[in-house]
Amino acid sequence: MTLILDFILRLGLWLLLAPLLPGVINKVKAWVAGRRGPPVLQLYYDLARLWRKGVVLSTLASPGFIVGPAVAWVALMGAAMLVPLGTAGAALSFRGDVLLLIYLLALARFCTAWAAMETGSAFEGMGAAREVSYAVLAEAAIVAAVLSLSVQTGSVSLATMLSPSAGAGAVLLAAGLFTVLLAENCRVPFDDPNTHLELTMIHEVMVLDHSGPPLAVILHGASVKLLLFSVFLTEAVLPMGDLTPSGAAGALAAGVLTVTVSVGLVESLLARFAFRRVPLLLTTAFLLCLFALLVAWKGGVV
Amino acid sequence: MSSGTLNLLIGLAMGLNLLALGSSRLPSLIRAVSLQGMVLGAMPLLMESKLDWRVGLVALATVVGKGVVIPTLLRRAMRAANIERELEPFIGFVPSLLLGAGGTIAAVALAQALPLLPEHAGSLLVPGAIASVLTGFILLIGRAKAISQVCGYLILENGIYLFGLLLIHATPLLVESGILLDLTVGVFVIGIIVDRIQRAFDSLDTRKLTTLRE
Numbered sequence: 001m002t003l004i005l006d007f008i009l010r011l012g013l014w015l016l017l018a019p020l021l022p023g024v025i026n027k028v029k030a031w032v033a034g035r036r037g038p039p040v041l042q043l044y045y046d047l048a049r050l051w052r053k054g055v056v057l058s059t060l061a062s063p064g065f066i067v068g069p070a071v072a073w074v075a076l077m078g079a080a081m082l083v084p085l086g087t088a089g090a091a092l093s094f095r096g097d098v099l100l101l102i103y104l105l106a107l108a109r110f111c112t113a114w115a116a117m118e119t120g121s122a123f124e125g126m127g128a129a130r131e132v133s134y135a136v137l138a139e140a141a142i143v144a145a146v147l148s149l150s151v152q153t154g155s156v157s158l159a160t161m162l163s164p165s166a167g168a169g170a171v172l173l174a175a176g177l178f179t180v181l182l183a184e185n186c187r188v189p190f191d192d193p194n195t196h197l198e199l200t201m202i203h204e205v206m207v208l209d210h211s212g213p214p215l216a217v218i219l220h221g222a223s224v225k226l227l228l229f230s231v232f233l234t235e236a237v238l239p240m241g242d243l244t245p246s247g248a249a250g251a252l253a254a255g256v257l258t259v260t261v262s263v264g265l266v267e268s269l270l271a272r273f274a275f276r277r278v279p280l281l282l283t284t285a286f287l288l289c290l291f292a293l294l295v296a297w298k299g300g301v302v
Numbered sequence: 303m304s305s306g307t308l309n310l311l312i313g314l315a316m317g318l319n320l321l322a323l324g325s326s327r328l329p330s331l332i333r334a335v336s337l338q339g340m341v342l343g344a345m346p347l348l349m350e351s352k353l354d355w356r357v358g359l360v361a362l363a364t365v366v367g368k369g370v371v372i373p374t375l376l377r378r379a380m381r382a383a384n385i386e387r388e389l390e391p392f393i394g395f396v397p398s399l400l401l402g403a404g405g406t407i408a409a410v411a412l413a414q415a416l417p418l419l420p421e422h423a424g425s426l427l428v429p430g431a432i433a434s435v436l437t438g439f440i441l442l443i444g445r446a447k448a449i450s451q452v453c454g455y456l457i458l459e460n461g462i463y464l465f466g467l468l469l470i471h472a473t474p475l476l477v478e479s480g481i482l483l484d485l486t487v488g489v490f491v492i493g494i495i496v497d498r499i500q501r502a503f504d505s506l507d508t509r510k511l512t513t514l515r516e
Contacts, residue, residue, distance in 0.1 A: 168313055280324060283396050287320060287403045298410055
């Protein structure tokens with residue numbers, strides 16, 4: 001019974017806290033630009049509004065148009081359940097769960113791209129193509145980061161993997177994972193979440209023809225993904241295995257907040273990169289994670 | 303000798319290698335090379351247990367020479383030639399970055415297999431040296447603009463300098479300072495040549511040098 005209660009509590013925590021992050025990012029951006037900005041809870045209002053609205057369906061769309069976002073959301077929530085929170089551990093934990101995490105993220109992306117192509121619009125197909133072509137490079141970086149964590153701790157379970165040692169490797173890993181976070185969540189140097197200019201959109205193109213509850217689900221899924229990556233980054237870099245439960249929770253919250261504020265700052269201070277420069281940046285992220293792997297591998301010897 | 307700090311600095315130099323490989327703008331390339339020169343110049347101070355004034359002098363000369371004089375010469379050549387960026391290199395930026403990373407990893411793996419002295423076994427000096435030499439080669443082969451090639455040559459020299467640090471107790475300081483002087487004169491001459499190339503061919507693209515003309 002406590003197990004079920006624990007699970008529901010975690011689910012509620014992820015569900016309710018996730019939409020806070022984009023609000024914080026927007027607040028930071030507004031603050032840097034000297035505006036008042038939308039309220040931090042804006043995404044909650046948006047989600048509630050979208051949930052009450054009707055859905056406009058393309059005549060070409062198969063049920064996949066609705067199923068895609070739903071499956072993507074479930075996959076992202078499942079991935080979130082695998083990520084341990086501080087010392088409290090994860091809702092689900094087994095040997096090799098990190099592979100499931102990577103595949104769930106890939107499944108979510110596949111479903112979003114699939115639903116985008118269901119509209120039959122060439123424009124959304126273009127967005128899907130861009131999204132997956134960046135994802136190829138970003139995923140290589142994630143795999144390298146996971147490998148380095150796994151080599152460092154000699155484990156393939158998220159619960160024990162995310163207890164790193166501080167050092168040069170942690171710095172490399174932080175830089176690499178932060179870049180991946182920006183790419184995976186379509187933040188500024190890679191994609192502008194605010195743009196509605198046809199030629200520059202990536203993620204926004206894919207969700208352009210979604211409306212009502214499916215769009216709400218997509219937006220909420222995106223915020224869960226952002227929270228998931230922030231938590232993963234914080235836990236992969238901060239050594240908090242020795243802290244008390246409340247201390248670890250505080251460190252985790254502070255880490256996530258730092259990551260969110262840095263995303264906002266990057267977004268305010270950096271221009272979006274030209275398309276042909278993006279592979280270079282993603283390759284750099286991959287190399288950062290690869291060198292973290294090298295440090296983890298040779299760190300004991302050198 | 304604080305080997306942890308030393309390894310960190312060499313790691314930084316290896317990172318700067320990759321930065322040099324990935325940057326398409328010449329000012330950032332020159333900045334990476336000058337920063338690497340300064341990092342390497344400070345290293346002899348860390349390796350000595352007790353500070354000798356001659357070692358300090360060479361370190362100072364290296365930092366000033368590689369960090370200030372040579373970059374200034376290069377920047378002047380760049381301004382005179384009026385170019386800002388490398389447009390189409392022979393080896394693209396992503397492939398050269400991957401090549402450089404592969405070279406760095408191979409250097410680390412190779413250095414483990416080399417029969418080194420026990421006091422050098424735990425240090426990153428040898429891998430850092432091999433990685434820098436490889437990076438210099440990639441820049442020399444893969445870039446079309448003369449200034450980028452000079453930067454490649456400088457990184458190559460930095461790699462050789464790293465090797466030289468292994469023998470810091472055996473090399474006379476005269477040799478070290480002679481190398482530094484050669485390097486500065488070399489870059490000075492190249493700066494003039496760059497200017498000449500620019501005037502003769504209206505471009506710094508070394509590919510055009512293969513076509514003969516009266």
